[in-house]
Amino acid sequence: MNRGNTFVMRQTIPRMVLGLLSASLLIFSRAHGQTATMQTGFDTLAKRAAEARSAGHLDEAVSLYNNALALRPDWAEGWSSLGRIEYERRNYRAAKEVFGHFLQVSPNDGNGAVQLGLCEFELRQDEKALQHLERGKRLGVSDPNLRFAAAYHEGLLLLRAGSFKxxxxSLSSLCGTGMQxxxxxxxxxxxxxxxxxKDSTPAGTTGPGIVQRVGHAACLAAQKQLDDAREEYRALEQEYPKYPYIHYAVGRFWADMDDVSAAVAKFHQELKNQPNDINSRLEIAAAEYKLDSVAGLPYAExxxxxxxxxxxxxxxxxLLYLDTDNxxxxxxxxxxxxxxxxxxxxICFALGSAYARAGRKEDAARARAAFAQLNKESESYSEVRH
Structure with a gap:
């Protein structure tokens, strides 16, 4: 290469570098300007959306929230506010979708899980609703109104499913809120x-208001007003001795008080009214399990x-067989x-104990490992209900 070409290259390369730097600076400047413009646009939309919601202009608020979320899909507060608006307007399907987006952004938010569950409750998606309400309660719900709604709707879902205990x-937990x-x-x-x-008052029974009175007595017990609860239950038994499950309800009261003999006596009274009732038999067996498993065995069998x-x-x-070494x-x-x-x-825990006592060490180890995993996942949630 001759000296002339070398001189030209030495002059050209710096100019190329300067040109590239200038172009990069221009691109960065434009990108920065666009980002600043987007942020300003987002802030304006978010502010206008909140103002529209406060003023009750919900259609406008929904549009503004959607526009703002298009700019910032990770805006958790926006998803929450939009979901609440759709829920308040009874657009439960839309609200469910919005709270689903919210939980993608904030997966461990208990409030959001409860709100999703409430939408699913309204859509009659009972199994999913119960799962999300229970998950929300486990994660923690900061909003007192949502805590009440979670417990109440959880109770309704359990009633629908026939999980009465x-x-x-769940429902008795509401008695301390002052909103019963x-x-x-x-x-x-x-x-x-x-x-x-879904069932009407049992055929052949009388006494309008008995269901609410039983609820009132149970609420008194939950509030530790035990003398008043006992008196109300006593009056109910005297007035309606043949009403289905009236003695069972009183037996549950005594069982919660850990008075096994009183509880068992009431469940026996219920069996006189309903000789084929398995629920009272299971309650007797469960009560006896605390003191004398041999006495409880026949009722569970x-x-x-x-x-x-x-x-x-x-x-x-x-459990009764395990406790009696069978x-x-x-x-x-x-x-x-x-x-x-x-x-x-x-169940896995009890099964692990049974395997161990029977000398089945490998089965015991597997059952205990399954218990540890399930216990971690469920955080003490149990499917055993009757």
Whole structure:
């Protein structure tokens, strides 16, 4: 290469570098300007959306929130606000979709999980609704109104599913909120009397208001006003001694008070009214399990024979067999329960104990590993309900 060409290259290369730097700076400047413009646009839309919502201009607010979210899809507050608007307008399908986006942005937000569950409740997607309400409660719900809504709707879903004992727990938790109106008391009464919301008052019974009165008595007990609760239950039994599950409801009160003998006596009274009732038999067996498993065994065995399709009956019978050192029968019953409810951690725990006592070490290890995994996933959630 001659000196002339070398001189030209030395002059050209710096000019090329300077040109590239200038172009890069121009591109960066334009991109920065676009980003700043987008941020300004987003801020304006977000502000206008909040103002429109506060003014009650919901159609305008929905449009503005959607425009803002198109610019910032990770804006959690925007998804939450938009979802609430759609829920308030009873656009439950749209609200469900919005809260789904919200949970993609904030997957561990308990409020959002509850709101999604409430949408699914309105859409009659009961199984999904119950899962999301329970998940929201486990994650923690900061909004007091949402906490109330979660417990109430969870109770209604459990009633719909016929999970009456679980519904009793969920609905009775509302009694300390000061918001136990007539509708809440009615549903608590339905849970304790084991009446599905879709069913009318049992045929051949009398006494309008008895369901609400049972709910009121249960609420008094939940509030630890035990003397008043006892008096109300006593009056109900005197007035309506033949009403289905009235003695059962009183038995549940005594069982919660850990008075086994009083509870068992009331469940026996219920059996006089309903000789073929398996629920009272299971309650007697569960109460006796606390003190004398041998005494509880016949009632659990009868319940399983009367209805072999109730997983909780097999589970309870398995526990009683295990407690009386009948390990082979315990394993059979607990395996039956586990086949019906494979994701219930408590069943795996009991099955692990039964295998261990029967000398089946490898099976015991597998059952305990399954328990540890399920317990971690479910955070003590149990499918065993009756």
């Amino acid at each position: 679980a519904a009793q727990v 109106g007539a509708e809440v008391l009615e549903n608590i009464g339905l849970a304790y009397l084991r009446i599905s919301p 009868e319940a399983v024979k009367m209805n072999p399709l109730v997983p909780s009956a097999h589970y309870l019978l398995g 390990y082979q029968n315990a394993i059979h019953e607990l395996e039956t329960a586990r086949r019906a409810l494979p994701k219930d951690a408590k």
